[in-house]
Amino acid sequence: MIAEVIIEISHQNIDKVFHYIVPKNLESKVKIGLRVKVPFGKGNKKIRGYIVGFSNNSSIEYEKLKSINNIEDLYPVFDEHMLELAKWMKDYYGARMIDCLKCMMPPFMKITxxxxxxxxxxxxxxxxxxxxxxxxxxxxxxxxxxxxxxxxxxxxxxxxxxxxxxxxxxxxxxxxxxxxxxxxxxxxLDKDPYSHIDFKKTKPLIPTHEQKNVIEYIINKLNNAKGEEILLHGITGSGKTEIYLQIIDEVIKLGGQAIVLVPEISLTPQTVERFKNRFGEKVAFTHSKLSYGERFVQWKKAKEGKISVMIGPRSAVFTPFPSLKLIILDEEHETTYKSEISPKYHAKEVAKKRCDMVGGLCLRSSATPSLDSYYEAKQGQISLLTINNRVNNSALPKVDIIDMRKELEAGNRSIFSIKLKEEIQKNLDKKEQVILFLNRRGFSNFVSCRKCGYVLKCKNCNISYTYHAYNNSLQCHYCGDKATVPSVCPQCGSSHIKYFGVGTEKVEEKVKEEFPEARVLRMDLDTAKGKYGHEKILNKFKSMEADILIGTQMIAKGHDFPNVTLVGILAADLTLHIQDFRSAEKTFQLLTQVSGRAGRGNLPGRVLIQTYTPDHYSIQTAKNHDYLSFYNKEINLRQRLNYPPFTHIFSILITGENEKNVISSTYGLMEIMKFFNKKKKFELYGPAPAIISKIKNRYRWRILIKCKDRDLLMQYSFYCINKFNQINQTKGKLDINIQTDIDPLIMV
Known part of the structure; x- marks a missing residue:
């Protein structure tokens, strides 16, 4: 008996099946998906491998084959269904098989x-x-x-x-x-990580007319699902979570299981409470705040069918449920659903594939769907359901835009506008709560004029230049164009031109200066440490132990605080001018989501958006809660500039400690790509430094390729990379690393 084994080494030359003899004493125990120890290489070093199949013959003589040493597990870590998924991921994302298999499992096994x-x-x-x-x-x-x-x-x-x-x-x-x-x-670790909370059983709420229609439609599709995909576009506060709960209840009645994917930052105590209250021990959670052991135990319970619902971030899409019927992507627009390490999968695509394989239903949901998803729905590729009203018929918050250019003209150089200071004081006087949101979601500084709002952009790409402080220069990291920092604004001649940037600690310091009587909480990566870090901060705010909550995108969604009547957005421009063609989309999404935190109770909500570019369509449409107007404007722009969803982008990142080698390698690869692009089927951009051009003493340069045909783009890109590697092998080792990504959402 011969076992087909994938070795646990992530290397291009070893990314293939190796044959091993199964000893007689193990023949009755071996199964697909088991981890084994095998001798590998000339020194026969014992190394871990994964059985992915069996064969009766081999291209290598039987006498020369090595034997499996031992089996590591009592049961397979993946089944044939998950093996098929791993093979699809390997081809679809251009990844190595071992990386695809490893991302499906908990970080550590056998921890009890x-x-x-x-x-x-x-x-x-x-x-x-x-x-x-x-x-x-x-x-x-x-x-x-x-x-x-x-x-x-x-x-x-x-x-x-x-x-x-x-x-x-x-x-x-x-x-x-x-x-x-x-x-x-x-x-x-067999105990529930949330056993310290006293959950109380709840019953389904009576749905609104819109909710009822959505629930009935989805349940009907669920009963006849054959890889069905649905996009649910429901405004903030429209009761999407209650819809999930009622659909999942139906799944459980059918004897099935469901996965609910949430952005890591949205896995709040409120999420835990609502699902635990409804389903009790049938639901489990997995996320990075749990220990490795706790995550393994939740994974094991799912594999053994002891739970019916798994809730977690993108990695939860690989939950080994034996009777999977439903996968929900909450806040489906979030970039955290795309992995930044190999295999660079998107949970949306993997969820769709899993549902195709088992005949399940995939539900994407958001108040601000990604343009890609909404375009698919408008093209009829997936079904579209819409909810336009909040559950309690409360109005969406009133949104006002504060032009910070006028504040500057009036002599106010504070990070708070005069109006925002007045409104915060009103809330403090009325014992109502405030959320201050810093739109700090980006990696680069940009240069803008504080008087007229003008932002310096690349003439080739319509994307803002990145400011480099070390040499006081501007550069486009998309096409490589360079520019000098002007001493005065090219548009209005003002000397108030500078790079833009501010942090949450600075905001907290200024809030305490302006409002010394206020009780202030700050929620970011520094303050929300530990397993229950988020929970403690949010519970304090929910129980009225604080008047003002300051935070980044961690507080932008998934929270329901009835006493929050004022949201202040301090710097709407920070994501608007990051070097990314999706900057307008990300800005609209964040502004809309955080605005939705206000007025969710019985009291009306107000939102103040501070910006230096008040007329930008992403800010104006967010003010009016008008997704369709934003979509129509942005999709037309994307089509004219040939950006996704009208094309695909392949990213090549070359890194190394020797800057000269990195630059010469990037240019060398680009020459190969130009040579094999004589028919001009592909648009080539670069070479250019990455947005963060050096990390941990490794220099970083990038090439981007566009093409409408995804498969053709993948074939061309990897063909050129392989040609480059072959040439390099003859020249000697350059000590560089090549990373690839198809349709990246973040390019740092």
Missing amino acids: SEKYISINRQIPLEKLKNIIKEYKNKKKYKAQARILSFLMDNNEIPLSEIKKILQISNSSIKSLINKNLIQIKEVD
Whole structure:
């Protein structure tokens, strides 16, 4: 018996099936999907492999074949269905098979218990505070002080997680254990990670007329699904989550299982509460805040059919349900659904493929669908359902645009407009809450005039230049065009021209200066650390322990705070002028989503958008909650400029520690691509530095290729890369790395 094995090494030359003899004592145990240890290479080093099939013969003589050493698991980690999916991903994304298989599994297998660390609560609080104060002043004990401070704010936390968050060694932990200041215990991971919350059973709500129509349509399709795809366009507050709950209830009654994908940032306590209240132990969650062990246990429960619903970020699309009938993508427009590491898959495409394979239904949903999805729906490629009203018939918030150019003319150089300061004070006086949103979703600075709002853009690409502080220059990272930073605005002659940028810490500092009586919370990657970091901040705000919540896109969606009546958007321009042809779309989506946090209760909502470009169509249509007007304007622009969805883009990123090698390699590859593009079937852009041109001492250059035919584009690009690699092998090693991506959503 011969097993076909994929070796756990991600390398182009090893991306193929290897044959191994199955020993007689293992013949009754081997199955597709099992992990095995096999001898590999000249030294017969034991290495992990994955059985992907069996064969009766081999191109290698039987006597020369090596044998499997042993089996690592009691049951397969993937079945034939998931193997078929992995093969599709390998071809569709131009990835290596081992990378496709590994992304389907939890980070670690066989973990059933984990060490948890906590502070010794028997020690008086004042004594602990004094110890922390003493340790902070001694260099030798500073790490121990950080551990104690962190644990004072957290109950129990996995040892592995606190080491990762605080970047500490075992010695500091051991010292605190020996002093009896902290405790460690072994915790059985079979328990629910949310067992600390008291959930109360809820019944389905009576749907509105619009909700009822949507639910009936989807359930009808669900009963007859054959890879059906539906786009649900429902405004903020229209009750999309209740629709999910009622559809999933029907799936469970049919004996099926459902996956609900959410952007990582939207996996809020409120999401957990609503699903747990409705389905109890039938629902499980997986996300990066859980430990590796906890994620493995949830995965195992799904594989064994012990749960019916899995909720999580994009990786949850690989949940090994045996009777999958439904996959929902909530906030389907989010860029976090696209993986940035190999295989660079999009959860939307993988979900569609899985539903095709099992005859299930894929539901995409958003208040601001991606242009690609809405275009598919308008073309009749997928079904389109629309909800235009909020569930409680409350009005959408009133949105006002503040022209920050006029604030500057009036002498106000603060990050807050006069009107926003007045409205915040009104809310504080009325004991109503405020959300201040910083539209900080981008990687590059841009140069703009604070007087007239003019932004310096590339004449070739209609995309803003990126400002490089190190040499005070401007560059287009799409086509490579360069420009000098003008001393005065080319449009109005003002000297108020500078690069744009501000952070959440700065906003918090200014809020406390302007409103010293206000209780302020800040939510970003720095403040929301730990497994329950998001939960603690949001629960404080929900329970009225704070008046103002400051945050980035973490607070833009998925939250329902009835007492929030004012949302202030501080810098609408930050995403509008990032170097990305999707910048207008991302701006409209974020502004619309965060505006939807206001007025969700009985009180009316107000939104103030501060901007230096108040007339831009993305801001004007967001003000009017007018998705269709935005879509029509943007889709026409995309068609004229030949951007997706009217074409496909293939990205090639070349990195290396030697800048000269990286640049020469990029130009060398471009020459090959030009040579094989004599019929001009492909549009070539570059070479140009990547938007972030150097990361961890590795220089980064990029080439972009456009073509309407996705398959032809993939074939051409990889053919040219292979030709380049063949030429390089004859010249000697250049120590560069080539990364590829088809239809990237973010290009840093």
